[in-house]
Amino acid sequence: xxxxxxxxLRIDGRRPMEMRQLCAQIVDxxxxxGSAVFEMGKTKVIAAVYGPREVQxxxxxIRDQAMVRCEYSMANFSxxxxxxxxxxxxxxxxxxxxxxxxxxxxxxxxxxxQSQIDIFVQVLQADGGTRSACINAATLALADAxxxxxxxxxxxxxxxxxxxxxxxxxYTEDSxxxxxxxxxxxxxxxxxxxxxxxxKLLVDIFENVMQLAIEGCKAIANYIR
Amino acid sequence: MRGLQLPLTQTQRVRLQRALEKLESxxxxxxxxxxxxxxxxxxxxxxxxxxxxxxxxxxxxELVATVCGVVERVNKLVYVRxxxxxxxxxxxxxxxxxxVEVAPKRWRLEINFSQDAxxxxxSMNMPDGIQRRRTALDELxxxxxxxxxxxxxxxxxxxxxxGSLQLQARSQKYGKLEKGQLLTIDPYLVxxxxxxxxxxxxxxxxxxxxxxxxxxxxEHVEARDSMIKDQVINSEQATSLQGQEQEQSYTPLETRxxxxxxxxxxxxxxxxxxxxxxxxxxxTVSLSISLNIDIHxxxxxxxxxxxxxxxxxxxxxxxxxx
Numbered sequence: 001x002x003x004x005x006x007x008x009l010r011i012d013g014r015r016p017m018e019m020r021q022l023c024a025q026i027v028d029x030x031x032x033x034g035s036a037v038f039e040m041g042k043t044k045v046i047a048a049v050y051g052p053r054e055v056q057x058x059x060x061x062i063r064d065q066a067m068v069r070c071e072y073s074m075a076n077f078s079x080x081x082x083x084x085x086x087x088x089x090x091x092x093x094x095x096x097x098x099x100x101x102x103x104x105x106x107x108x109x110x111x112x113x114q115s116q117i118d119i120f121v122q123v124l125q126a127d128g129g130t131r132s133a134c135i136n137a138a139t140l141a142l143a144d145a146x147x148x149x150x151x152x153x154x155x156x157x158x159x160x161x162x163x164x165x166x167x168x169x170x171y172t173e174d175s176x177x178x179x180x181x182x183x184x185x186x187x188x189x190x191x192x193x194x195x196x197x198x199x200k201l202l203v204d205i206f207e208n209v210m211q212l213a214i215e216g217c218k219a220i221a222n223y224i225r
Numbered sequence: 226m227r228g229l230q231l232p233l234t235q236t237q238r239v240r241l242q243r244a245l246e247k248l249e250s251x252x253x254x255x256x257x258x259x260x261x262x263x264x265x266x267x268x269x270x271x272x273x274x275x276x277x278x279x280x281x282x283x284x285x286x287e288l289v290a291t292v293c294g295v296v297e298r299v300n301k302l303v304y305v306r307x308x309x310x311x312x313x314x315x316x317x318x319x320x321x322x323x324x325v326e327v328a329p330k331r332w333r334l335e336i337n338f339s340q341d342a343x344x345x346x347x348s349m350n351m352p353d354g355i356q357r358r359r360t361a362l363d364e365l366x367x368x369x370x371x372x373x374x375x376x377x378x379x380x381x382x383x384x385x386x387x388g389s390l391q392l393q394a395r396s397q398k399y400g401k402l403e404k405g406q407l408l409t410i411d412p413y414l415v416x417x418x419x420x421x422x423x424x425x426x427x428x429x430x431x432x433x434x435x436x437x438x439x440x441x442x443x444e445h446v447e448a449r450d451s452m453i454k455d456q457v458i459n460s461e462q463a464t465s466l467q468g469q470e471q472e473q474s475y476t477p478l479e480t481r482x483x484x485x486x487x488x489x490x491x492x493x494x495x496x497x498x499x500x501x502x503x504x505x506x507x508x509t510v511s512l513s514i515s516l517n518i519d520i521h522x523x524x525x526x527x528x529x530x531x532x533x534x535x536x537x538x539x540x541x542x543x544x545x546x547x
Contacts, residue, residue: 052339108291113388115339143263146310148291151264188264
């Protein structure tokens, strides 16, 4: 199947270097300390942050810093088929872990000893790039909650189909099984906190694709500001 | 003002906008362009010596913000005041908390902070009022003083080494709070003032503004001494007059209505982001009574707009007086 036409247009009419439309909103989840909704094209994600608050499980308490917990879930209605997803399935656990590590790297945890910060992310509409949207939404929610951070974290994905690096894959492009690189960066410090890839890529092409994803992240950072 | 989730008609929206603009123009706007977001560098003259306060950090020799907020400068101290953070306790603050746990020789209270606060048994006055050492029997009877989910008023005593808070409730005015409503608002709306306990005689109501954003509105209780209360209850039970007991725990309808009215006034003020202190609350309540607004209508959009306009007027008047 042709993912990039002769004129250089993708399936949804974008150019290879073009990102989907972004929309970010600070919403008001009643009991949460901070919450936000982030949309990348048709992918829509809501994040809620609780904390810092008292650690619920005393055995996991860390003496001199805050504990960060993260939970990723997809709503039943988020994909094409209405499917009931079990809470602890492997993909959710992996993505929860990934988001947790990314956010932990940028939160100044030593300012809040012996406390706990909970990040709950739920996908309302899934159309590829949910991981990146979750990280962006979590960043906004943390900023909304007033939790001190080194820098905002932005994330974007990129792939390589039909010999063209493509930015911000949607579901159709993602499900082909081609390479999918997800990058999370701290824009001001210019540091990479998350780098994940599926499938295989030649190293030089990988560099290009990663560079492209980093550009995408910077664009998101500008938008968020 | 966080996401005013009210259905406003077009005229109401315009009026609200105008009132808010007026307020903004009146306030001292020396640092109107000093709002920063995370990782923005803070404009500082690096040759002068300055102190880095909350919300800032050093990045490659540059001063950078770690929270979204407004830059404040006090003499040499530069810090970023965040709008939505948790309560930042100071020694001597009056706070209101809810008991979450009864632990050996202490109670754990939830205040709006990153950790629960601790109220030691020895920092509490005993029910019989005598100053004595706490015995093992006292420890076993801790539950008769405070149980889980009780609302308690106390004062911040000090910070522990690990950052947790210790409270004390040694005076008559602290202790368990009953017959009223607890309200949660953002902590930054309650500023330090001389008086945090207000007795509103007109309505017969006690108002306690906790600096952690918890506000207590309750029926006025004459003696906070639980000894007297216990005595009264004992005598009541001794005579076993059911009617009398019921009357004692019954709050008159008018007082309850006043409690609700004041609570709604505080809710409106916190939604609009105005500072909450006794004067403003009283004015808002009298405004609502004078306009004959129903208690539940106070949470409607019309009243919000009225309060905003009234506040704008008030501030412009006080500015002109100066």
